[in-house]
Amino acid sequence: DAKTTQPNSMESNEEEPVHLPCNHSTISGTDYIHWYRQLPSQGPEYVIHGLTSNVNNRMASLAIAEDRKSSTLILHRATLRDAAVYYCILRHYYGGSQGNLIFGKGTKLSVKP
Amino acid sequence: GAVVSQHPSRVICKSGTSVKIECRSLDFQATTMFWYRQFPKQSLMLMATSNEGSKATYEQGVEKDKFLINHASLTLSTLTVTSAHPEDSSFYICSAELRTSRFETQYFGPGTRLLVL
Numbered sequence: 001d002a003k004t005t006q007p008n009s010m011e012s013n014e015e016e017p018v019h020l021p022c023n024h025s026t027i028s029g030t031d032y033i034h035w036y037r038q039l040p041s042q043g044p045e046y047v048i049h050g051l052t053s054n055v056n057n058r059m060a061s062l063a064i065a066e067d068r069k070s071s072t073l074i075l076h077r078a079t080l081r082d083a084a085v086y087y088c089i090l091r092h093y094y095g096g097s098q099g100n101l102i103f104g105k106g107t108k109l110s111v112k113p
Numbered sequence: 114g115a116v117v118s119q120h121p122s123r124v125i126c127k128s129g130t131s132v133k134i135e136c137r138s139l140d141f142q143a144t145t146m147f148w149y150r151q152f153p154k155q156s157l158m159l160m161a162t163s164n165e166g167s168k169a170t171y172e173q174g175v176e177k178d179k180f181l182i183n184h185a186s187l188t189l190s191t192l193t194v195t196s197a198h199p200e201d202s203s204f205y206i207c208s209a210e211l212r213t214s215r216f217e218t219q220y221f222g223p224g225t226r227l228l229v230l
Contacts, residue, residue, distance in 0.1 A: 043206045046221075101159070
């Protein structure tokens with residue numbers, strides 16, 4: 001599975017936008033980019049996923065570079081409840097099925113009031 | 114929608130006993146469920162993939178006789194930690210895969226914290 005690289009930690013101020021970067025220079029054409037987040041003492045929560053085009057949902061936006069070697073998760077207005085570890089994961093798609101989710105260390109986001 | 118529950122949320126047991134953890138998809142059917150383990154300050158590690166009606170597939174290094182997985186229905190998978198020891202103390206998290214005509218997405222349970230004394 002192709003690897004991702006994320007900063008260990010980031011800080012943000014409440015109500016400001018947050019851009020969480022992820023590098024995946026060895027991504028293949030059938031790797032989907034998934035983002036999950038994990039709040040303390042909870043299971044991970046699905047945030048968003050994409051393949052080539054930018055994606056928006058009620059939680060966040062995903063901006064994917066044209067060469068797909070990097071992506072950015074955008075939280076438009078950070079709240080204290082967004083403090084979590086954010087995982088960027090590549091999930092391989094093959095033969096009508098998806099590969100396993102392999103979690104790295106993620107980025108620990110702190111939000112200051 | 115896409116809610117996954119786990120029971121119990123936390124359990125304390127004596128060394129040598131067995132503990133069963135349940136994972137349920139509450140509002141969708143899941144042919145495939147997954148079991149993960151997370152030690153303090155570490156990331157999630159996939160233990161096994163559970164398929165309804167068939168044997169689970171275990172990741173390398175995970176003992177199938179110690180971590181028994183049963184996926185008897187499309188909404189329930191169970192993980193039994195047999196003869197638990199203190200080193201098995203961890204945060205166990207399950208996920209269930211929601212499949213649509215376009216995509217598959219894993220939804221996670223809240224986790225079960227196991228402490229073996």
